[in-house]
Amino acid sequence: GENVEQHPSTLSVQEGDSAVIKCTYSDSASNYFPWYKQELGKRPQLIIDIRSNVGEKKDQRIAVTLNKTAKHFSLHITETQPEDSAVYFCAARTGYALNFGKGTSLLVTP
Amino acid sequence: NAGVTQTPKFRVLKTGQSMTLLCAQDMNHEYMYWYRQDPGMGLRLIHYSVGEGTTAKGEVPDGYNVSRLKKQNFLLGLESAAPSQTSVYFCASVLSLGDGELFFGEGSRLTVL
Numbered sequence: 697g698e699n700v701e702q703h704p705s706t707l708s709v710q711e712g713d714s715a716v717i718k719c720t721y722s723d724s725a726s727n728y729f730p731w732y733k734q735e736l737g738k739r740p741q742l743i744i745d746i747r748s749n750v751g752e753k754k755d756q757r758i759a760v761t762l763n764k765t766a767k768h769f770s771l772h773i774t775e776t777q778p779e780d781s782a783v784y785f786c787a788a789r790t791g792y793a794l795n796f797g798k799g800t801s802l803l804v805t806p
Numbered sequence: 807n808a809g810v811t812q813t814p815k816f817r818v819l820k821t822g823q824s825m826t827l828l829c830a831q832d833m834n835h836e837y838m839y840w841y842r843q844d845p846g847m848g849l850r851l852i853h854y855s856v857g858e859g860t861t862a863k864g865e866v867p868d869g870y871n872v873s874r875l876k877k878q879n880f881l882l883g884l885e886s887a888a889p890s891q892t893s894v895y896f897c898a899s900v901l902s903l904g905d906g907e908l909f910f911g912e913g914s915r916l917t918v919l
Binding site: 702705728730738739740741742745747785789792793794795796797798799 | 837839841846847848849850851854856862864865896903906907908910911912913
């Protein structure tokens with residue numbers, strides 16, 4: 697099955713700095729790559745996604761890039777704010793199943 | 807719209823007991839999923855369903871059974887609970903694969919003693 701690796705597992709940045717989280721996937725048939733944010737005690741919520749026919753997508757301070765050849769994709773958060781502190785999960789879909797990475801705990805300090 | 811609703815939200819079981827988690831969605835979604843979340847392990851897929859009357863195994867199906875008798879409901883059963891099944895369980899649904907976004911329930915925290 698699909699294997700999604702996510703790095704780093706923890707990330708601490710100062711407010712205003714940028715944060716980058718990287719993921720790799722194993723199945724070249726994967727065609728959909730979402731990113732979810734999960735605040736403590738809450739459910740995961742979609743923040744941005746990208747499909748395999750697109751190389752980059754941006755939504756305000758958040759952007760995702762996809763390199764199909766290398767089978768990796770990244771989440772970029774610019775001008776980080778304390779409310780960005782959460783656990784972020786990448787995922788890759790092959791067929792019907794969405795497989796998640798193990799998560800990155802992001803801490804933004806004022 | 808209530809979205810995706812899970813019941814119960816908390817449960818404590820003794821080893822060997824059985825229980826069922828109920829997931830209900832009111833969005834007419836075709837696909838439904840059960841994940842478990844453990845510290846440092848991310849979200850792991852237990853079972854999923856691509857439509858009423860269908861079920862399929864995910865990454866970690868052992869010790870669990872599921873049923874999708876009605877389109878809006880997806881049940882996760884533990885026949886003989888084990889301490890290793892202590893986890894937070896999330897149900898999720900999506901309208902279609904082309905639609906993309908997976909909607910999650912609030913989670914059910916299960917402790918097996």
